[in-house]
Amino acid sequence: MKTLQETFNEYIKYYLEAERNASPYTVRNYRADLADFFKFLKGKELTLLNEVDRHVLRDYLSHLVEVGIAKASIARKLSAIRSFYRYLVREEIISENPIEQVSSPKLDKRLPSFLTREEMEKLLGAPDLSTPLGQRDRALLELLYASGLRVSELASLTPEQIDLNSNEIRVWGKGSKERMVLMGEPAAAALKSYLKEGRTKLLGKKRSQALFLNRYGQRLPARSVQRLLEGHAKKAGIGKRVHPHMLRHTFATHMLDGGADLRVVQELLGHARLTSTQIYTHVTKGQARKVYLSAHPLAREKKDEPQDKE
Numbered sequence: 242m243k244t245l246q247e248t249f250n251e252y253i254k255y256y257l258e259a260e261r262n263a264s265p266y267t268v269r270n271y272r273a274d275l276a277d278f279f280k281f282l283k284g285k286e287l288t289l290l291n292e293v294d295r296h297v298l299r300d301y302l303s304h305l306v307e308v309g310i311a312k313a314s315i316a317r318k319l320s321a322i323r324s325f326y327r328y329l330v331r332e333e334i335i336s337e338n339p340i341e342q343v344s345s346p347k348l349d350k351r352l353p354s355f356l357t358r359e360e361m362e363k364l365l366g367a368p369d370l371s372t373p374l375g376q377r378d379r380a381l382l383e384l385l386y387a388s389g390l391r392v393s394e395l396a397s398l399t400p401e402q403i404d405l406n407s408n409e410i411r412v413w414g415k416g417s418k419e420r421m422v423l424m425g426e427p428a429a430a431a432l433k434s435y436l437k438e439g440r441t442k443l444l445g446k447k448r449s450q451a452l453f454l455n456r457y458g459q460r461l462p463a464r465s466v467q468r469l470l471e472g473h474a475k476k477a478g479i480g481k482r483v484h485p486h487m488l489r490h491t492f493a494t495h496m497l498d499g500g501a502d503l504r505v506v507q508e509l510l511g512h513a514r515l516t517s518t519q520i521y522t523h524v525t526k527g528q529a530r531k532v533y534l535s536a537h538p539l540a541r542e543k544k545d546e547p548q549d550k551e
Contacts (some may be wrong), residue, residue, distance in 0.1 A: 245290065249275065252328050264415050274321040290329060294339045298322070299498060302343070323470075324387045353490040353520060360479050361491060365427075374456060376439030378469055379455055380431040381461075384410075385485060387428035389492035389510050392485035396463040398452040400436065405429055414511040422509055448485070453489035455483060 257263045257271060283303050287293065305315050322340055329335045347534065367380055369375035387397060394412050397406045401409045410431050424432075443454040450462035467486055474483035481487075489510070496506050507518040 245279065245288070248277075248290070248329070248334060252325055256328050256500040258323075260313045270317065271321040271324065274318040275325055278318065278322055278361050286411070291335045295313060295343055298340055328426045349390075353493040353494070354481065354487055355494045356479070356481070356483070356487065360477075360481075360497065361495075363477040363479060364473055364483065367477040370434075373439040374432075374437045377443065377453060377461075378473065380435035380439070381469075382464065382473070382488075383428035383431040384424060385488040386492055387424040388422040389496075389506075390422065391487070391489065391493075391511075392466050394462045395485070396453065396466060400440075400452050403432060403452065405433060417514075418511065420508070420511050422511075454464075490521070493518065496523055 251274060253268060257268050263271070273439050277300065281304060282288075282293065282297070285297065287297065300314065302319075305318065308319075311426070312460070319340070326335070326338045326340050330338045341362040364378065364496070368378035368382065370379060379394070384390065385392075389409060390410075391414065392411065392528065394414055397413075404410070408424050408426070410420065410423055410424065413419050440452075440454060443456065447458040449458060449460060453466075455461045455465060463485070470483050470485060470488075474481070492505055493510060496509075497503070503518055504515065506521070507515055510518060512518045
């Protein structure tokens, strides 16, 4: 019989990576979440996979709550365990799936945070365009806002993926799914300037396939994008914690406020399910109110009609 570690390695290699073509980010999270679960089982002196039942799983959930793990993280860990045990049943390693009887915690519905148009304009104006790093940051910010890219997608871009003639970007998103995203003229202009001047100076005599480079001419990692966003937000006087995903939220919200179709936004964001995009409809009530007031015949004040006097 295979050991737990051997079974786990096969699940990662043959199921997650090969069959499901999961992203490195997903594989990393599943690996860490399952390792945490196995550590819990070891503490309970449970060494066989078929020894786990719904009572053990509920004990694990109670343990996670006691140590202060957030509901969203608990739900993610359960998702990893659920996937693993479905694999075990499919491969006939166990006969029954104990987690099918365990429900995920009900998550608190939180609306996505985003920047207003005024805040976005301040953020875009923060980089110093007289320096190569400032030109890079301006192009990076413009592109995040114009396209709704994930930070991982942005960090992995190469110049060959950018078509400045059609203002299109070829992107490989989650699960290596390919999609085309668009950008407007401001983003295209910022990218042209960066490619012509800033990137050339940052690259120097080095070689790199990356679009966005750090001060040493190497690929700019995603965590550095987070830091530079925080710095520019502080410089712009924005009193919010600005992060790359907030610009993705901002893109989607402003697109819907501008009248974009929900399914178009879904395609541009690379969402597999429409429900992932629908959360943004909750933050566009201002636009809905404006449309209502302008369209409904009895919603507006009739200022041109004389009022009765007593």
